[in-house]
Amino acid sequence: MIDEAWLADLLRHRPDAGTAAQLAPGLARHHPDVDAGGLVTRTLLGALDEVWERGWQPADVAHAARREAPAGSVPLAVALIAEHARRTDAAARAPESWVDQLKELDALGPGDAAVVAAWQRGARRSPAEAWRVVLSLLGVLRGASRIEVLVPPPSRWGAARVRTDRPVGEGDDRVLRRIRGLLAKAESTEFAEEAEALTAKAQELMARHAVDAALLEDVTLHAHDVDTRRVHVADPYVRAKTQLLGAVAEANSVQLVWYQGLGIATLVGVRGDLDAVELLFTSLLLQVAHALAAAERSAGGRPGSRTFRRAFLLGYAHRIGERLTTARRQATAGAAAERGVDLLPVLRSRQEAVEARTAELFPRVRAGRSRSSVDAGGWYAGRAAAERADVRNGGAPLGGPGGTAELG
DSSP states (O other), rough: OOOHHHHHHHSSOOOOOOHHHHHHHHHHHOOOOTGGGGGGHHHHHHHHHHHHTTOOOOOHHHHHHHHOOOTHHHHHHHHHHHHHHHHHHHHHOOOOOOHHHHHHHTTTOOOOOSSHHHHHHHOOOOHHHHHHHHHHHHHHHHTTTOOOOOOOOOGGGOOOOOOOOOOOHHHHHHHHHHHHHHHHHHHSSSOOOHHHHOOOHHHHHHHHHHHHHHHHSSOOOOGGGGGGEEEEEOSSHHHHHHHHHHHHHHTTTTTTEEEEEEEEEEEEEEEHHHHHHHHHHHHHHHHHHHHHHHHHTTTTSOOOEEEHHHHHHHHHHHHHHHHHHHHHHHHHHHHHHHHHHHHHHHHHHHHHHHHHHHHOOTTTTTTTTOOOOOOHHHHHHHHHHHHHHSOOTSSSSOSSSOOOEEOO
């Protein structure tokens, strides 16, 4: 049996994937009960506490586990997050956005305090497999870089309080439900013409919703009125997908900051604009996947190379950005003429508030553009697909010029 002090010392380190694979068989032979005494659970929960202090949120940890740790690590990460939430009374004490992420992860229900033992038993992992996942996940948590603290971590939460519903109007909620429904139908249909009509209608609703929100504001927005949201971009082709996200953000008066190597982007903007960006980006990701598959089928059914696919996505993102910008200008002019009001002061105020909040949160941010060479065939094929995408007739949500930046 491995000495407990030796094991505790081992767990204080930051094992990488290779080290985890090397150590797992020996640990399994000498310590088949991976969580004997709860040492491993305590260690991982302690690592989570450190990660929260470095600016990470629950969805960020699940994303990192999915991206960097072995298969099977995400359920363990979620179980640890859930146990941490239970011990800190997150449901009553955490900020609303933190609780929303816990709900999305299904991490608010009752759990087992012996997290690792319960996970190993439920997943039927052999001792060697369990040790490899545990050590790899520990390495991911210990190696998580410091990022901007956008939401107070557990150490800064106050006393438990009664939750109240967010001040979202019934009309707002109804519009968002209609938009989500239209986009869901557009993504599921096999007919391109039907998808175009459904998505165009959703974009029209987004535009009208943004105009109404701008006109209803009776005070000037300030930096503290602006919200933030993280978007996790999955492999492959993270940079190209982030370019697409940036194009959608810019058309919605939303600033985007992304972390190279993490697959994490932060959106800064008014809540309704953030909703629009997430909805449209998700829909366009599905549309570009269908368009890429169609392009490959037209080439004889042969899958394109990585360079072709990456260039396709970049070309698609570039052309989508051009079309969204044109649509925004047309929609702004049309709405102003229809209502007989000058929207520019309100939109300018919103944009200044977003820029001020971004500068406050990311004082060291720098603007970034992709300068790498791309496959010409893939680029122009992607642009051609973007011409057929469902961004037209003034359907883009309103806003002033946005921006994309990156953190190295």
